[in-house]
Amino acid sequence: MKIRRFYGKDMREALKQVKDELGGEAVIMSNKKHADGIEIVAAYDKEPDAQLMPNKSEPTSKASQTRKTPTLSEIIGDSGPDSLKALLEKQSQSASPTQIKDLKQVPEKQQQVYSSNAVAAQQNNQQQDALKEMRQELSSLRHILQFQVSGLIEQEKNRKHPLHGYLLQRLQQMGISDALAEEVVSYAPEEADERQSWLFLLKLLANRLQTKPDDILSQPGVVALMGPTGTGKTTTIAKLAAQAAHKYGVEQVAIITLDNYRIGAYEQIATYGKIIGCSVKQAQNSNELSDLLYQFRNKRLVLVDTAGFSQKDARLIKQLETMKQNSCANIRNYLVMQANCQYRVMQQTVNEYRQISLQGCILTKLDECYSLGEVISVAIENKLKICYLADGQRVPEDLQSASTKFLITSAAKLYKKYGLIHTSANHVNNAVVAV
Structure with missing residues (x-):
């Protein structure tokens, strides 16, 4: 007799594995629940070993010839069903109609869970895309506002100091970098005219x-x-x-x-x-x-x-x-x-x-x-x-x-x-x- 262990996420899957591999005449020895599912220990008969075969030279009694091989239940003293078929029939008889209905609805419930998870993931991706697009729009609006504000600030500077704005534009057109031009123009005298200020800026660049x-x-x-x-x-x-x-x-x-x-x-x-x-x-x-x-x-x-x-x-x-x-x-x-x-x-x-x-x-x-x-x-x-x-x-x-x-x-x-x-x-x- 051989003993095998089978693992499944529930009793239905574990019994199906026993039936597929050992057949309906397999003997269920025990079942346990684990965190990952169900463990079933099953046994099945194999052909007798040579050492257990009766010696042909020795006479056998008629009673011993007609005696059947004891089952595993008789050996271990278990009064439960010996075959997988009997165990399935017993479970189906003991189970209530509600339990049977719930057992049949398990795959449908799992399918519903999978479908709901897929819908939730899709909605989450859509929300992420919408949030990303919203951030891009806000960033674009911020850049536009910064440009408008800087333009307003520049206009205000030119209104207060028109000569400085004019000199700054001339230096930039001359090829001077924006940072250097603003720095040089800040030293331009207020009381001087356009020509004097321009010559002053050129001398300042020459000194630098x-x-x-x-x-x-x-x-x-x-x-x-x-x-x-x-x-x-x-x-x-x-x-x-x-x-x-x-x-x-x-x-x-x-x-x-x-x-x-x-x-x-x-x-x-x-x-x-x-x-x-x-x-x-x-x-x-x-x-x-x-x-x-x-x-x-x-x-x-x-x-x-x-x-x-x-x-x-x-x-x-x-x-x-x-x-x-x-x-x-x-x-x-x-x-x-x-x-x-x-x-x-x-x-x-x-x-x-x-x-x-x-x-x-x-x-x-x-x-x-x-x-x-x-x-x-x-x-x-x-x-x-x-x-x-x-x-x-x-x-x-x-x-x-x-x-x-x-x-x-x-x-x-x-x-x-x-x-x-x-x-x-x-x-x-x-x-x-x-x-």
Whole structure:
């Protein structure tokens, strides 16, 4: 005889398992309730083992042959039903009609519960979507109200101080950032007229702007030009090398390039070096850069041309690490920026290249600018010193030392030529330099 255990969430399911696996003649030994359901212990007969079979050589009595095998109930002394069929009949007889009806309605009730849960979940999702949409609408209304309130505040300021509002608008049209323009206008004198106030603001911007004229050529050492691609680093190095060779001699100038990515980069700088007459070498990594710097240790000026990467390019970090590893050589790093870039682009460029110490910056492509207020704002807000200005492709003529007066005057003239409403239409197709 074999004994098996069956588990179900209720008596109906457990008895069904017994009937399906052991048949209707199985014997129920016990049943227990658990937290997860019902446990039933059932037994069923199997074929007799060989050791229990009677020996053919021994005679058996007629009474023993006709005697039936005792049931499990007789062995354990239980007077309950032996088979599963009898147990089901007994339960059906003892159960009341109400219990039977409730037992039949159990699946229907469960289905109703599942349906109600699904409806509740759907309603909850709809409520969440409605709440999200309501929050978005409130956020939009808040932004609109903030815009309207700021407009009203601005109108009130302009009503009380019309001159300040006019000057603020002129500075913004000139390309000066909003924060810097508001800060500068706050110092404008109340009793002065429009022209005097405008000249006062330009002088104030000139005082805030920092320059280092002729900083690279006047001091010996190693100078590296950094900056994004397309800013004109290679051409600027050629201009600096040509001016230094003319001033100190070609044997006192050397050029090292780290640009191993751009096709023809070394050939371009090598051609400049051949024309100028100075030495040009290429470094593949920081070790080769260190060796070349030691080789050129007796040169008055060594110019390092770095590869141009976007501020979003991961290779920029690797190049900056190369420059940091050679910090023992006392390399002076200068940032090369296009003066005709957007304010945010220049601001992000300065933030990325601040990982290394910057001695100053060189502004290029001034001949392509329609305004200079953006680059002036970036230089003032980041306290970045401007050293040189490049306004053309000629080597070495189109490179001059930075001048605060020249930059502010140029910015004002560009604003007068392209920024004013009554003059912008006359020069929309004219891209020549305004100075």
